[in-house]
Amino acid sequence: MRFFRIQKYDNSAISQKKNNAGRNNTGRITIAHQGGGHKQSYRTINLQGTAPKGWIIGLEYDPNRSARIAKIGYLENNVLKFYYILAPQNLILLDQVETYSKKSVLNNAFQFNVKKQIGSFYKLTEFERGDSIYNIELWPNTGAKLVRAGGTFAQVLNKDKNFLTVKLPSKEHRLIPIDCKACFGSLSNENNRTTNWKKAGKSRWLNKRPTVRGVAKNPVDHPHGGNTSGGCHPVTPWARLTKGRPTRSKKKINKLILKKNSR
Numbered sequence: 280m281r282f283f284r285i286q287k288y289d290n291s292a293i294s295q296k297k298n299n300a301g302r303n304n305t306g307r308i309t310i311a312h313q314g315g316g317h318k319q320s321y322r323t324i325n326l327q328g329t330a331p332k333g334w335i336i337g338l339e340y341d342p343n344r345s346a347r348i349a350k351i352g353y354l355e356n357n358v359l360k361f362y363y364i365l366a367p368q369n370l371i372l373l374d375q376v377e378t379y380s381k382k383s384v385l386n387n388a389f390q391f392n393v394k395k396q397i398g399s400f401y402k403l404t405e406f407e408r409g410d411s412i413y414n415i416e417l418w419p420n421t422g423a424k425l426v427r428a429g430g431t432f433a434q435v436l437n438k439d440k441n442f443l444t445v446k447l448p449s450k451e452h453r454l455i456p457i458d459c460k461a462c463f464g465s466l467s468n469e470n471n472r473t474t475n476w477k478k479a480g481k482s483r484w485l486n487k488r489p490t491v492r493g494v495a496k497n498p499v500d501h502p503h504g505g506n507t508s509g510g511c512h513p514v515t516p517w518a519r520l521t522k523g524r525p526t527r528s529k530k531k532i533n534k535l536i537l538k539k540n541s542r
Contacts, residue, residue: 292362296321296343298486311516316486322348325362326414326423328400328460331355335374335398338366338467342485345429347467349398351376365414365427367397367464374398397464403443403457410435413466415445416459423461430472432465442535449540 301313319342333353341348341363349366352359364376377399395401395410406412411432414423426433426448437444442454476482479489493503493516502511502518513522 291360292323294321294323300486312488312490313486314488315483317342317484319343319486322363324348325351325364326427327420328423328462330362332375332377333361335370335372335376336361338370338372339363344427345468345471346427347429349376364398365462366467367413367462368467368469369464370398370467395463398462400460400462403438403455403459403461406435406438406443406461406463408435408437410463411465412445412461412463414462415455416461417455419456419458419460427466428471429466430469433461444537447540450538451536451540452538454535454537 296319298316298319300315301308301310303309321343322339322341324344330351331353333351335349336352337350339348339350344365347366348363349370350361350363352361354360375396377396395405400414411434413426413432415425415433416422417424428448431448433445433447435443436446436452438457441457443457443459444452444454446452482489493501493514496504498505501516502514512520515521
């Protein structure tokens with residue numbers, strides 16, 4: 280086994296994160312229920328699939344997202360560099376992760392696909408029907424936009440010359456251009472939805488302030504306030520209808536959505 284003498288360590292993937300507590304430059308609250316919380320650093324996640332090939336050197340918790348992240352290390356000019364990716368399930372240390380697309384091998388008019396490694400980026404042309412994928416691009420070389428939450432995955436339903444049909448976690452069926460990239464597997468932290476924080480203090484650590492019911496406020500603070508038992512439809516603090524009213528414009532039609540979600 281060959282050993283390298285590392286002269287320098289690159290730590291550019293981690294940066295400081297400023298907490299504005301939901302306030303703008305004048306100090307007024309513009310986003311409710313934010314403030315406080317533990318000091319956090321931001322880990323830059325590689326969503327493009329353009330970084331060099333490397334090995335898993337650590338699986339870490341990221342306070343900025345629900346999925347776990349994996350640290351990928353590689354050597355460049357005798358300098359140890361690393362970057363982060365979203366960690367899939369069943370990923371272990373020292374696994375090799377590739378961020379470029381392999382091409383299938385043709386032999387005697389039969390097509391044999393190279394075995395795919397979980398956590399690696401591939402072009403959508405290399406996925407088959409029934410594969411689980413995540414970290415999906417909407418348009419080529421724009422970075423992953425879909426299926427990035429903990430424990431989620433999309434399922435490949437069909438493939439044609441120009442598009443791949445996938446079933447998203449929201450049960451939506453969508454066409455995605457075949458030149459886009461995605462990762463093979465399903466994301467880690469599948470128990471994210473069932474996590475019990477057990478006490479209010481955990482919410483405060485995560486930069487979340489208490490939410491007060493509208494009926495418990497004064498009339499000047501909320502339309503539901505004033506010691507009444509209701510009498511109107513549920514509304515927001517700005518008197519807009521909530522709980523069930525569609526907010527998506529009917530004029531905007533996306534032809535790539537074959538079946539809308541069940542919400």
